Amino acid sequence: xxxxxxxxxxxxxxxxxxxxxxxxxxxxxxxxxxxxxxLVRNLYLSVDPAQRGWASAEANYSQPVPLGxxxxxxxxxxxxxxxxxxxxxxxxxxGWFGWQDYAVVPVSAIFRRCTEAVPLSAHAxxxxxxxxxxxxxxxxxxxxxxGETVLVSTAAGAVGSLVGQIARNLGCRPxxxxxxxxxxARCREAYGYAAAWNYRSGDWAEALREEAPDGVxxxxxxVGGPILDTALRRMAVAGRIVQCGTASVAxxxxxxxxxxxxxxxxxxxxxxxxxxxxxxxxxxxEAVAQLSGWYAEGRILLDEDVSEGIEAAPGxxxxxxxxxxxxxxxxxxx
Amino acid sequence: xxxxxxxxxxxxxxxxxxxxxxxxxxxxxxxxxxxxxxLVRNLYLSVDPAQRGWASAEANYSQPVPLGxxxxxxxxxxxxxxxxxxxxxxxxxxGWFGWQDYAVVPVSAIFRRCTEAVPLSAHAxxxxxxxxxxxxxxxxxxxxxxGETVLVSTAAGAVGSLVGQIARNLGCRPxxxxxxxxxxARCREAYGYAAAWNYRSGDWAEALREEAPDGVxxxxxxVGGPILDTALRRMAVAGRIVQCGTASVAxxxxxxxxxxxxxxxxxxxxxxxxxxxxxxxxxxxEAVAQLSGWYAEGRILLDEDVSEGIEAAPGxxxxxxxxxxxxxxxxxxx
Numbered sequence: 294x295x296x297x298x299x300x301x302x303x304x305x306x307x308x309x310x311x312x313x314x315x316x317x318x319x320x321x322x323x324x325x326x327x328x329x330x331x332l333v334r335n336l337y338l339s340v341d342p343a344q345r346g347w348a349s350a351e352a353n354y355s356q357p358v359p360l361g362x363x364x365x366x367x368x369x370x371x372x373x374x375x376x377x378x379x380x381x382x383x384x385x386x387x388g389w390f391g392w393q394d395y396a397v398v399p400v401s402a403i404f405r406r407c408t409e410a411v412p413l414s415a416h417a418x419x420x421x422x423x424x425x426x427x428x429x430x431x432x433x434x435x436x437x438x439x440g441e442t443v444l445v446s447t448a449a450g451a452v453g454s455l456v457g458q459i460a461r462n463l464g465c466r467p468x469x470x471x472x473x474x475x476x477x478a479r480c481r482e483a484y485g486y487a488a489a490w491n492y493r494s495g496d497w498a499e500a501l502r503e504e505a506p507d508g509v510x511x512x513x514x515x516v517g518g519p520i521l522d523t524a525l526r527r528m529a530v531a532g533r534i535v536q537c538g539t540a541s542v543a544x545x546x547x548x549x550x551x552x553x554x555x556x557x558x559x560x561x562x563x564x565x566x567x568x569x570x571x572x573x574x575x576x577x578x579e580a581v582a583q584l585s586g587w588y589a590e591g592r593i594l595l596d597e598d599v600s601e602g603i604e605a606a607p608g609x610x611x612x613x614x615x616x617x618x619x620x621x622x623x624x625x626x627x
Numbered sequence: 628x629x630x631x632x633x634x635x636x637x638x639x640x641x642x643x644x645x646x647x648x649x650x651x652x653x654x655x656x657x658x659x660x661x662x663x664x665x666l667v668r669n670l671y672l673s674v675d676p677a678q679r680g681w682a683s684a685e686a687n688y689s690q691p692v693p694l695g696x697x698x699x700x701x702x703x704x705x706x707x708x709x710x711x712x713x714x715x716x717x718x719x720x721x722g723w724f725g726w727q728d729y730a731v732v733p734v735s736a737i738f739r740r741c742t743e744a745v746p747l748s749a750h751a752x753x754x755x756x757x758x759x760x761x762x763x764x765x766x767x768x769x770x771x772x773x774g775e776t777v778l779v780s781t782a783a784g785a786v787g788s789l790v791g792q793i794a795r796n797l798g799c800r801p802x803x804x805x806x807x808x809x810x811x812a813r814c815r816e817a818y819g820y821a822a823a824w825n826y827r828s829g830d831w832a833e834a835l836r837e838e839a840p841d842g843v844x845x846x847x848x849x850v851g852g853p854i855l856d857t858a859l860r861r862m863a864v865a866g867r868i869v870q871c872g873t874a875s876v877a878x879x880x881x882x883x884x885x886x887x888x889x890x891x892x893x894x895x896x897x898x899x900x901x902x903x904x905x906x907x908x909x910x911x912x913e914a915v916a917q918l919s920g921w922y923a924e925g926r927i928l929l930d931e932d933v934s935e936g937i938e939a940a941p942g943x944x945x946x947x948x949x950x951x952x953x954x955x956x957x958x959x960x961x
Contacts, residue, residue, distance in 0.1 A: 346894075517889035531906075536892045548886040555851035556879050558870045559901040560680075567893040572865075 298323045299626075300363045301392035301606045303348055309544040310614045311348050316364065316607035324397040326376050333370040333386060333396045336627035337599075339417045340609040340618075341367065341451075342515070342540055351545060363391040364606070367404060369417045370396070387416040392606045394626055405577075410585040415595050418451055418621035419588065420581050422570060426537060427455035428580040430568040431513060432463075434535045439464030441510035444501070444527075445486075446520055447540060449476035450613075451621035454484045456513045458593050459584075461485035465511075468504060470497060470520060472616040479619070483594055498523045508532060516541035522552050525563070534565040540614060596620030632657045633960075634697045635726035635940045637682055643878040644948045645682050650698065650941035658731040660710050667704040667720060667730045670961035671933075673751045674943040674952075675701065675785075676849070676874055685879060697725040698940070701738060703751045704730070721750040726940045728960055739911070744919040749929050752785055752955035753922065754915050756904060760871060761789035762914040764902040765847060766797075768869045773798030775844035776863075778835070779820075780854055781874060783810035784947075785955040788818045790847045792927050793918075795819035799845075802838060804831060804854060806950040813953070817928055832857045842866060850875035856886055859897070868899040874948060930954030 297320040304317040326332045347365045350357050358365045368390040375382050377400050385407035390396035407416045418424060430452075437443050443460040447453040448469025457480065460467040469480040469489035480489035488504050490497035501509075501524075508529030514521050517539035525534065542549060558565065587593040598618045600609070603626050613622060631654040638651040660666045681699045684691050692699045702724040709716050711734050719741035724730035741750045752758060764786075771777050777794040781787040782803025791814065794801040803814040803823035814823035822838045824831035835843070835858075842863030848855050851873035859868065876883060892899065921927040932952045934943070937960050947956060 514889070517887065521889060536889050539889045539893060542887065542890070545890050550884045551887045552882040553851070553876065553885045554888070555848070555855060555870050555873045556876070557901075558899060559873060559903070562901040562903055562906060563899075564901075565892060565897075565899040567891075567896040567898075569893070569896055572896060 296323060297321065298393055298395040299603050300394075301603060302362060303358050303360055303364050306350050306360060307345070307348050308546070310345055311610045313607040313611065315348070318604070318607070323395050326374050326397045329377050330397050330399055331372055331377055331380050332374040333368075333388070333390050333398065334373045334627075335368040335370040335390050335394055335396065336625065337369040337414050337417050338392050338603070338606060338624040338626055339367040339421065340606070340613060340622040340624065341422060342538055342610070342613055343422075344610050345614070363393045365389065366392045367417060367422055368392075368396070369407065369413055385413060385416070387421055392603070394603065405581070408585075411588055412595065414597055414599065414623055415588075417623055418597060419455065419584055419593065419595060423451040423621060424455055424584050425573070425577055425580055426568070426570045427452045428459055428584060429570060429573045429576055430535045430537050431456055431459055431511070432580075433573055433576065434566045434568050435511040435513060435533050437463060437465045437511045440466070442466045442468060442505045442508070442529075443511040443513065444468045444470070444505075444509045444524055445513045445515075446470045446492075446524070447515040447538070448480050448486060448489055449484065449620075450515065450618070452537065453513070453515060454480075454596055454620060455593070457484040457486050458587075460511075462587055462592055468501065468509075476616075476619075483596065492520055498527070501527055511535065513537060518542050518549075518551070525554060525557055528557070528561050528563055531562050531564075534563060536565065536567045597623055599623045599625050601625050630657060631655070632727055632729040633937050634728070635937060636696060637692050637694055637698050640684050640694060641679070641682050642880070644679055645944045647941040647945065649682070652938070652941070657729050660708050660731045663711050664731050664733055665706055665711055665714050666708040667702075667722070667724050667732065668707045668961075669702040669704040669724050669728055669730065670959065671703040671748050671751050672726050672937070672940060672958040672960055673701040673755065674940070674947055674956040674958065675756060676872055676944070676947055677756070678944050679948070697727045699723065700726045701751060701756055702726075702730070703741065703747055719747060719750075721755055726937070728937065739915070742919075745922055746929065748931055748933065748957055749922075751957055752931060753789065753918055753927065753929060757785040757955060758789055758918050759907070759911055759914055760902070760904045761786045762793055762918060763904060763907045763910055764869045764871050765790055765793055765845070766914075767907055767910065768900045768902050769845040769847060769867050771797060771799045771845045774800070776800045776802060776839045776842070777845040777847065778802045778804070778839075778843045778858055778861075779847045779849075780804045780826075780858070781849040781872070782814050782820060782823055783818065783954075784849065784952070786871065787847070787849060788814075788930055788954060789927070791818040791820050792921075794845075796921055796926055802835065802843075810950075810953075817930065826854055832861070835861055845869065847871060852876050852885070859888060859891055862891070862895050862897055865896050865898075868897060870899065870901045931957055933957045933959050935959050
């Protein structure tokens with residue numbers, strides 16, 4: 294066991310999307326767990342769009358990451374020491390362990406214990422925050438019925454690629470929007486989308502109109518901005534919009550403007566809801582069971598984009614927002 | 628029985644809010660009911676903000692009123708001839724009888740039959756489209772729990788004044804926004820609002836913050852525009868916005884812009900829904916029973932602003948949008 298803990302620290306409050314310069318790397322002594330605490334050796338660090346919000350000082354659904362401290366992150370790791378009777382040494386956990394080699398945390402930082410139902414890394418994606426977000430955002434707020442049309446933005450991303458597959462598994466017709474042609478192909482060939490478009494090229498709004506002449510029943514939106522403006526005007530009566538992210542809007546410090554929506558909400562009788570996965574803990578195990586079952590049946594694809602070495606972390610969030618990843622982005626530090 | 632039927636015709640497609648010049652008056656022979664039809668003599672013509680949408684050629688939740696025909700309107704009238712076994716002559720009805728003295732209509736144009744539970748005119752307000760809108764918009768989409776804060780715009784209007792009273796009767800704390808000081812007083816003294824403000828004067832946003840420091844749980848919005856922009860940023864987590872009207876936005880022909888809302892929807896986990904009362908027919912009788920019960924118990928106030936003579940109709944919608952009415956606006960033509 295090495296005697297140093299390499300950490301990625303948040304050294305500057307990001308202006309919008311966190312950039313490499315907002316982070317610093319250090320190496321300190323491996324910490325000792327206190328009473329009731331555990332020491333975890335991280336193996337897979339998760340990279341998530343939500344980290345942008347966590348790093349921001351703007352009012353949010355979580356407290357901002359303190360400046361000078363390790364960047365908040367989920368990770369999969371192994372328990373190397375436990376001072377808690379609830380946690381066995383040698384067990385694998387998924388939890389709030391931060392961008393660092395080692396974490397000393399209370400038991401409350403454990404998100405889920407890993408099982409053998411899926412590969413270890415999948416606990417950070419398919420059965421982690423991404424899979425739960427995709428499943429519960431779609432089923433709890435989107436509530437699609439079989440045969441309905443489900444539009445997904447960031448359709449090839451860690452969440453979107455699962456939303457598409459879950460929608461298909463539930464008997465819906467998923468349509469995808471993504472940012473390059475290779476991802477469009479991936480959406481169609483690997484993620485079960487009935488159709489997908491590159492929103493940077495061509496008239497996807499017109500293509501969507503042809504593909505869904507009766508409108509979109511559920512829009513699972515990870516981007517906001519002009520793509521949302523267009524999709525909102527393609528919704529069917531009684532359609533549901535799940536607001537899961539706003540990745541396309543670079544900054545909210547000065548609130549940007551867009552076309553007013555209240556008349557669309559009214560005349561189409563839309564239901565537009567904000568989704569934060571941690572509000573839905575009561576259904577986590579149910580969702581994990583269904584996702585694990587689909588995985589066992591070969592009805593859901595594990596798609597991971599794994600970098601090696603903690604040095605990849607500082608630039609990883611900005612890379613996500615540039616759309617560089619193919620599937621779930623992880624950093625292996627084991 | 629006079630031999631002429633005076634009618635208010637839509638002669639020009641309104642640009643935004645219907646103005647007196649968009650209408651013409653004529654007088655024609657009283658029509659004869661055909662097989663299965665009934666002849667109704669109108670007594671009270673209803674004036675409703677929704678008539679703006681009905682007169683518009685923009686895509687909407689109803690077909691536009693044909694140019695040259697009588698203006699679509701609800702009314703309370705008496706059956707003078709019936710060719711339907713389902714309808715007795717001499718009975719009072721509330722229905723789609725238009726802005727005219729007489730209407731020949733099929734039975735399907737009847738909205739509800741009048742009862743003796745309330746005065747005749749109240750079938751066009753408290754137990755009509757307005758009361759059903761207030762009750763079902765609040766209970767079906769707003770779903771307030773006792774003790775919650777309910778903000779209402781056009782708080783002294785035909786719908787708003789009922790939303791306030793219903794919210795109070797359900798054990799909530801209603802707060803009102805209205806357009807002049809006399810209406811503010813009426814909100815506080817007659818409609819049960821815990822507080823009310825004139826949105827045209829003073830810093831109501833700051834006053835609202837003081838009155839509801841933990842945020843607004845339900846916003847029943849009839850206006851849209853900048854008032855909505857502010858209210859949305861005062862919502863509590865998991866708050867519900869009921870979009871019932873967009874009266875403050877003069878025209879949607881060029882879609883106006885406003886501050887983007889997707890981040891607010893997401894971080895506050897709002898549920899923003901569009902309400903059209905005709906989607907909720909299954910619960911009409913339940914709502915009527917509760918409203919009638921409250922009226923009988925003296926727990927709801929009938930507040931009517933009745934003009935005399937059909938000549939008042941052409942200017943009546945514009946007057947509503949200028950906020951001239953005190954309570955439910957009706958035109959007596961009996």
